[in-house]
Amino acid sequence: MKAPFSWINEYVKIDDITPKQYAHAMTMSGSKVESIETQGENIIGVVTGKILKIERHPNADKLVVCQVDIGDEVLQIITGADNMKEGDFVAVATDGSTLPGGKIKKGKLRGVESCGMMCSEDELGLQQERAEGIMVWQTETPLGVDIKSYLGLNETIVEFEITSNRPDCLSIIGLARETAATFAREFAVKTPVVSEKNDNIENYIKVRVENEKLCPRYSCRAVKNIKIEHSPEWMQKRLEGCGIRPINNIVDITNYVMLEYGQPMHAFDLRMIGGKEIIVRTATEGEPMKTLDEQEHLLDGNMLVIADCSKPIAIAGVMGGENSEIQNDTTTVIFESANFNGESVRSAAKKLGMRTESSARFEKGLDAHNTVAAVNRACELICELGAGEVVDGMIDVCAPFEPERKIPLNVEKINSFLGTNIEKEFIISSLESLGFTVENNLIAVPSFRGDVEGEADIAEEVARIYGYDKIPSSLNTGETTLGGKNDKQSAEDLVKTTLTSLGFYEIITYSLINPKMFDKMRIEKMGYIELLNPLGKELSILRTQALGSALEVLSTNYNRRVDGASLFELATTYQKGGDDGLAIEKQQVIIAMYGNEVDFYDIKGATEQLFDAFGIANYKTQQHADPVFHDGQTAIISVKNQQAAVLGRIHPTVQKNFEIGADCYAAVIDFDMLLKFKDLDIKFKHLPKYPAVTRDIAITVSNEISVGQIEEVFNKFKSGIVEKYNLFDVYQGEQIEKGKKSVAYALTLRSADKTLKDEEVNKVLDAILKELKRKFSAEQRL
Amino acid sequence: MDALACITSKQQLESFRVEFLGKKGRLTQVLRGMGSVSPEQRPIIGQLANDIRLFIEEQMDTLLLQLEANELEVKLLQEKIDVTMPGKRQRIGKKHPLTTVLDELVDIFIGMGFTIAEGPEVELDYYNFEALNLPKGHPARDTQDTFYISDNVLLRTQTSPVQIRVMEKKKPPIKIIAPGRVYRSDTVDATHSPLFHQIEGLVVDKGITMADLKGTLEILCKKLYGNDTKVRFRPHHFPFTEPSCELDILCPSCNGSGCRVCKSEGWIEILGAGMVHPRVLERCGINPEIYSGFAFGIGLERITMRRYGIYDLRLFFENDLRFLQQF
C-alpha cells in the first residue's frame, strides 16, 4: 500500500518527522515500510515562466527562438516544440539546473544562444511515456516560482507492506491510526458532512439482497445532475501517488474513498440499471459478463453479482461491468458501498484471474460498519468538487452485525507471556490509541480489527507499541532436555561422512521430475504420485527413485566438460500408497560416477566401504539383471537374503538417453537396509599372540565360476584357522586351458593358542582344495 | 699412522684392517712370533703389541664414524628432490553447502538441548494449513502457492506441519527443530525455486515467554554471523503465532546505511518467529492456560547464500562439480 505523507498528515500531524525516522518507527511497530520516495527529488532550479515572444530561428526551420519571462529576468530559449503560443506559461529549466535526466547548461543552437530549456512532462519525471510537446498552461501563474512547489512535487510517498491480517491498514485512515499509536499523537476522523437536496433516493433505485451471507451489507446513495470532468489536480496527484490512474471525477472519487477509508466502492450509471432495481445475487451457471477491462467472462453459480432485473452489472467486489460504466454523458450515478464475504470474493477473483484493488481488500475480510461512512465521504467529495447534487437518503440493506468482541484485560498474564513488566496505564493507553476501548478490565475490540480474537492478540498489540526491542532477552527454554540425534539421523551423517571421505561429493536434487524419466531409464511407469497443478510437464511428478536425478547431474557435468564426477545423494523417494493418502517416503543412497579409469570395481568398492562403515559384514554379492544397468556388469548386494543395493555400469542406452558420453557407474543403496543391519557395537579383540602362516594357492576353474563362489568356500573355513584370504591374481591366457581361468589367493592362517605346524596348515589347505574340486572341479596349479 | 691418514673410503679402511689386524695381518704376525721371544720380554712385547692394536682400533673407529658421516652426506645430497613438485593427495569429497550450513545450525540447536523431528513432505492439508490457523479460503493461503496432489493432500509449503505432528504425539517439554524440504509452485529463477529447505523450531513448556524467543534466536544469530551481529525483531504476521515477528540482522555490507545487498533497507531478513498461537496448542491437546511456547522458521538457502555470497539459487540444484568443490 502506497501512501502520500501529506494525506496521512491530514489525520495525524507528522510533518515534523523525517521520512527516515517515520519509516523506522512504523516498521518497528508492525507496519513495515518497504520504500520511501520523494517526488521531484531530482529537480533543482526549474521555475515557472511566461512566453513573451516567439520568433523563427534564423538558421533552422524546425526551431523557434522564445523570450521567456521568469520574473527577475527574461531568458532567450530555443526549442523544437510547436505546441506553445505567446502568453503561455511554461516550466523553465534555467542554466545550471537539474532534471531527472541530467544537468541543463546554456549553449548555442545553430548559432543562436539558448539560456535554458522549456520542459515537457516526461522531462520533469511526471510521466513515463514521452510527451508530445512541452508542458504549457494558461492559468495566470506567478513567475519564477520553483516548479516543485507550484506543481506540489514535494510529496513523499511511503510504501507499506501490509500483512494479510490487517485489511484495515490498506487505507490512509488505518495507517494514520497506526501512525498516531506509534508516535503517541492525536488522531481524529471527521464524520463526513453531506449537503442534501430535497429529493429521495427511493425515487431512483431499489435494492434487494438475495444472499445475505455473501453480502452482509449493501449501502448506496444517488447523485444527480452530474457533470463528468477531470477531478482536480490535488486528487489526481494523490491517486497517482498511490499508483492509481485518474479517470474522471466520479471514478476518481470512488478510488479516493477506497484509499482513504479502505472501503472499495463502485459507481453505476443509473441509466443502465434496468428496472431501477439492484439485485445482489449469485450468478447463474455460465452467465456471460463483460467487465470494465473489456474481458468476456462466463460466471459460475458460486459467484456473487450485482444485477439489474435482467443482467449482471458487476461482479461483486471484483470489477464492474462494461454495461454500467460511467460515460461522458452520465448524469445520475448510484454509489455502491457494500460489504461482501471475503472468501467468496477471493475465490471469484481467483477463478476469473482478475485480482483488483477492490478484491484484494474484500478477500481479507472488511468491516461492515465502514460502508456508510465511506459512501457519505464520497458524497461529501461530490459536494466539495461541485460534481453533482447528492440525493437525499441512503439505502442500507444490512444483516445483523457480529456482536462486539470483548477480551478480559489481564496485565499480569500479558507480562508473563511477553517476559516484560509493562505498566497497566501504558497497556491501556496503547490499546486506546489503536481504537480499542477499555472499561472495567474488559477490552472492547473495534469492528475493524477482526483479527484480534484473544489475549495473545492483545499481547501482540501491546508489545508492538511498547517495542519488540524493549522486550528483554532471556534463555529459559523450560525443563532441561537432552539434545541430540536419533539413530536414523546419526546414520544419515555416517553415510555422508563415509562417502565424502571416499572422494564423493554430495548433491541435492529436485524430488519433482519429468514423467519422461521412466522411459529414459527404461523402467516401468508405476506407483508414482502426480501433481494436480504442476508448473509444467518437467516437474510434474514425484520421483519413485533417485538414480535418474543423479544421472541428470552426471549429464550436466559431462556436458559442461567436467573431467569426471563422483557424486552421492541421500535422497528421498515417494511411492503411492501411504497412510491417509500420503506417500511412502523412503530414503536411498545414490552413488554415481564417471571419469578416467573408473570401472565397476570403483562403484563396488565404494558401496562395500559404506557397508563396512555400518559394520555390515555378512552381505552377499551376486550377478543381477536390471534394465537401468549394463547386462553383464550389474550386481545385487543382499544382507540376510534381503536386497540392500543394486550397482553396476549404467546401460549404454540409458547413458545415451541422458546424453552422457562417458561410461558411468552407479549404486542404489536402500538406506533402510543400512539402518536395519547396521552393527556398530565394537568389541575389542586381543591382538594375536602367535605368528601367522601365509600360503598362496592358485587354482584353475571354469570361467563360469565366480570369485564369489570360490570365496564362499573359504568363508566356510574362516571359523577355523583361516584368518583371511586375499585375491591377487586372475589370469586367462596361453598357459590356461580355453574356457578356464586361473585364480590365485594369498591365505593367512593363524591359531589363537599356538604356533601352527606345517602339517596343520597343509591339512586345512588340502581340505579347502578338496572342497573346491568337489564343487567346481578346481585343479590346483603348482 | 700415515697409512691411516690416507684412507678415504670404508673399503680402504677394511683393507687396512686386514693388513694390520687380520689373521695374517702385521700385528697378528707380531703376536704369533711371540714364541721366539724370550720369556722375560714376552709380557713387554705382548703389552706393546696390544697397546698398538688398541690404538689402531681406536683410530679406525674414529675414522669409520667420520667416513660414514661423509658418505651419508653424499647420499643425502644425491637424494635431493624437487620439493615444489605436487604432493600426492587422497581424493576427498565434500558435503553439499546446504548440508554444511544445516549441520552447523543443527549443532547449535543440539547444544541448546533440541532434538530433531521429521515429518512427511507429502502432507495433509490439515497439517500444512488448517491446524496452523489457515482454514480453506484464508487469504494467507494465496501467499504460499501450493502444489496439490488431491483435494486434501499436498506438498508441504512449510516445515510448520511438523510442529503439529510433534505436539499431537508428545507432551511438553518439547524442544525440537525440523529441517526439511518444502515446495511452492514458483517458477525457477535466481531467487525462486519450486523446492527449497526450511528449518522449523518449536519450544513448548511452562512459562516460555517472548523474551525466551528473543534470547534463543539472538544466540543463533551470533553463532551464525559472529558475536558482534546486531539483530532486530520486528512485528509481523503469521497465522499460527501470536505475537509474531521477523528477525533482521544489520546488513554487514553497509552497516545499515543501505546498499544493493540489503535492497537499501539497511537490514536483512533472516527468519520468522512467534509465540505459538493458543488455538494451535489447544488443537494439539496442549492447554494454553498452562503451557506456552515459541516457534520459528529459517530458510536454509537464504542463510547459505548469505554465508558464501552465492547469488543464484539455481546453483544449489544444478550440482556442477566446480560449484560443489568450493565449499
Ligand SMILES: [Zn+2]
Ligand atoms: Zn546493505
